[in-house]
Amino acid sequence: xxxxxxxxxxxxxxxxxxxxxxxxxxxxxxxxxxxxxxxxxxxxxxxxxxxxxxxxxxxxxxxxxxxxxxxxxxxxxxxxxxxxxxxxxxxxxxxxxxxxxxxxxxxxxxxxxxxxxxxxxxxxxxxxxxxxxxxxxxxxxxxxxxxxxxxxxxxxxxxxxxxxxxxxxxxxxxxxxxx
Amino acid sequence: xxxxxxxxxxxxxxxxxxxxxxxxxxxxxxxxxxxxxxxxxxxxxxxxxxxxxxxxxxxxxxxxxxxxxxxxxxxxxxxxxxxxxxxxxxxxxxxxxxxxxxxxxxxxxxxxxxxxxxxxxxxxxxxxxxxxxxxxxxxxxxxxxxxxxxxxxxxxxxxx
Numbered sequence: 001x002x003x004x005x006x007x008x009x010x011x012x013x014x015x016x017x018x019x020x021x022x023x024x025x026x027x028x029x030x031x032x033x034x035x036x037x038x039x040x041x042x043x044x045x046x047x048x049x050x051x052x053x054x055x056x057x058x059x060x061x062x063x064x065x066x067x068x069x070x071x072x073x074x075x076x077x078x079x080x081x082x083x084x085x086x087x088x089x090x091x092x093x094x095x096x097x098x099x100x101x102x103x104x105x106x107x108x109x110x111x112x113x114x115x116x117x118x119x120x121x122x123x124x125x126x127x128x129x130x131x132x133x134x135x136x137x138x139x140x141x142x143x144x145x146x147x148x149x150x151x152x153x154x155x156x157x158x159x160x161x162x163x164x165x166x167x168x169x170x171x172x173x174x175x176x177x178x179x
Numbered sequence: 180x181x182x183x184x185x186x187x188x189x190x191x192x193x194x195x196x197x198x199x200x201x202x203x204x205x206x207x208x209x210x211x212x213x214x215x216x217x218x219x220x221x222x223x224x225x226x227x228x229x230x231x232x233x234x235x236x237x238x239x240x241x242x243x244x245x246x247x248x249x250x251x252x253x254x255x256x257x258x259x260x261x262x263x264x265x266x267x268x269x270x271x272x273x274x275x276x277x278x279x280x281x282x283x284x285x286x287x288x289x290x291x292x293x294x295x296x297x298x299x300x301x302x303x304x305x306x307x308x309x310x311x312x313x314x315x316x317x318x319x320x321x322x323x324x325x326x327x328x329x330x331x332x333x334x335x336x337x338x339x
Contacts, residue, residue: 141308
């Protein structure tokens, strides 16, 4: 690592070390942004009690396509205008964005979901579903078309994203299911 | 044979220092300060810009199918209507019951239906006004599921 230069002093070659460090930083910055782009920041609904319909963690990451329904407030959580926050500004499927105001928004959404479904079918996936990740303040009238588009695309199952405080303890779930 | 003379005398006699004195080793000084400066700057940047991942849950549901098969069981209808000047509130109604803003009343009514039916396959259909906020829809879906209903579905958005 270290080497002696002509005058006999010890010299650490720090330049390649710093080069590598910066390369790593750039790599992590870019990949973190790409990963974040598929899941925009949303204020999610937070139901007050756990229920048996909560998917186990191991099932969450399999065979699904996420549709984000983004409000006009675009991530801001506090001090929202109640009128504006009810309106969806856009739908996001993966990194594809569909403006909610487009007259053919639902047709485009159906096409996008259909192509994802075809890809899943070609892989032999049978339990493909759509994850609806909508802002808590968006009107039902702006979320329900996503369900229709998914249904038209031939998808039969969906999951609704929410934030439940402290998750769902297994014991509580068993009690609920046992009742 | 060792030279026993004092050091000053040895220098004056030879005119220069002996080899052991001439190659004096310099101390190794690593420029660590700028390295640590940059590291702390990066650390500060990442701390300030990063947001912590908050775990999200997913509630499994079936997609509504227009013209799908009808259940032989009479479904429980839950209606959600918007309230407030900017539709920021909600009013719940279970079956033909009284409209209420209290979720606890809905929970009790649904639990009563579940007890009478004693069948988790009894369908619950959520009828929601176009302007009702999504958080209330999620809340009622979760409440119906927690009450023991397994077939909770959504009706198309309704205009009120």
